[in-house]
Amino acid sequence: MSKTKRAISFSGFESWRAHIKDSLIENTDVMFVPTMGALHEGHGDLIRAARKMADANGQAHVVVSIFINPTQFDDPSDFQSYPATPEQDVLLVERAGADAVVFPTVLEMYPQGVPDAADPVGFGALTDSLEGAKRKGHFDGVVAVVRNLMEQVGPRWAFFGEKDWQQLAVIKKLVAHEFEGVTIVPVPTRRELDGLAMSSRNRRLSGSHRARANALYQVLVQVAESTDPIAACPIAAAELESLGFTVEYLSVVNGDSLEPTWVPGKMRVFVAARLGGVRLIDNVACLM
Numbered sequence: 001m002s003k004t005k006r007a008i009s010f011s012g013f014e015s016w017r018a019h020i021k022d023s024l025i026e027n028t029d030v031m032f033v034p035t036m037g038a039l040h041e042g043h044g045d046l047i048r049a050a051r052k053m054a055d056a057n058g059q060a061h062v063v064v065s066i067f068i069n070p071t072q073f074d075d076p077s078d079f080q081s082y083p084a085t086p087e088q089d090v091l092l093v094e095r096a097g098a099d100a101v102v103f104p105t106v107l108e109m110y111p112q113g114v115p116d117a118a119d120p121v122g123f124g125a126l127t128d129s130l131e132g133a134k135r136k137g138h139f140d141g142v143v144a145v146v147r148n149l150m151e152q153v154g155p156r157w158a159f160f161g162e163k164d165w166q167q168l169a170v171i172k173k174l175v176a177h178e179f180e181g182v183t184i185v186p187v188p189t190r191r192e193l194d195g196l197a198m199s200s201r202n203r204r205l206s207g208s209h210r211a212r213a214n215a216l217y218q219v220l221v222q223v224a225e226s227t228d229p230i231a232a233c234p235i236a237a238a239e240l241e242s243l244g245f246t247v248e249y250l251s252v253v254n255g256d257s258l259e260p261t262w263v264p265g266k267m268r269v270f271v272a273a274r275l276g277g278v279r280l281i282d283n284v285a286c287l288m
């Protein structure tokens with residue numbers, strides 16, 4: 001007999017809420033893992049971390065959501081081509097040990113209709129630097145959808161990946177302001193054997209680009225281990241360009257504030273680069 005735990009798939013929060021009510025578990029703590037689908041073992045790590053904490057907690061319900069959020073894409077073609085693999089996703093969710101996977105409807109996420117742009121957030125450097133500077137309105141869309149997801153799910157814990165470090169910092173601030181009682185649990189970046197951070201977008205890399213893509217992680221480590229990480233950035237960026245990447249940014253900033261303020265032990269290297277039209281991001285901690 002399979003040891004795989006059976007996650008139950010719901011096409012919307014309404015049916016999920018009816019299920020937890022019928023199962024008499026509506027007052028159970030919820031561990032929440034929001035995603036955009038096309039799941040991989042990085043997402044699996046988030047779900048396993050939630051399962052572990054739920055089991056340690058005695059009674060808790062692990063819920064995964066899958067919703068490709070239109071308002072966080074600044075580039076409509078990126079949204080159109082974002083991979084969707086719902087059947088495989090449900091299998092991965094089950095294998096990783098969640099209790100439920102919800103596919104929210106667009107109406108549940110945007111009852112007034114999908115706006116052209118989400119309301120501006122304005123968390124200073126957290127929303128305006130790096131990803132926020134390159135993808136206008138990106139974090140406005142992220143905050144709009146995470147706020148709504150949190151309201152629908154009412155979690156006690158929510159799990160986010162360090163792969164999207166800046167997003168994690170934005171969500172921590174959102175939750176501190178608006179969702180008292182919710183704890184954000186960061187989960188380390190899961191990498192392929194060659195170091196490339198797992199990402200739903202990796203499957204769009206051609207064979208030759210995939211073979212080169214791990215250079216992104218290698219240069220991050222070079223910069224992070226350098227005695228002068230800031231000076232190392234332009235050299236590392238040139239190295240990536242020579243390998244065919246188009247670098248959008250390669251910067252060392254404080255991982256708490258996303259500002260350049262140097263605080264030993266807090267600095268991180270962040271990169272965004274395109275390879276064959278596929279946009280990849282990653283980050284690591286500086287040693288110093």
Ligand code: AMP
Nearest residue numbers: 035036037042160161163164189190198
């Ligand atoms: P996404 O589906 O890309 O929106 O990601 C959903 C969640 O999974 C976010 O909290 C991401 O930071 C996290 N995530 C994505 N890739 C990884 C990875 N390689 N390792 C750990 N977490 C990840």
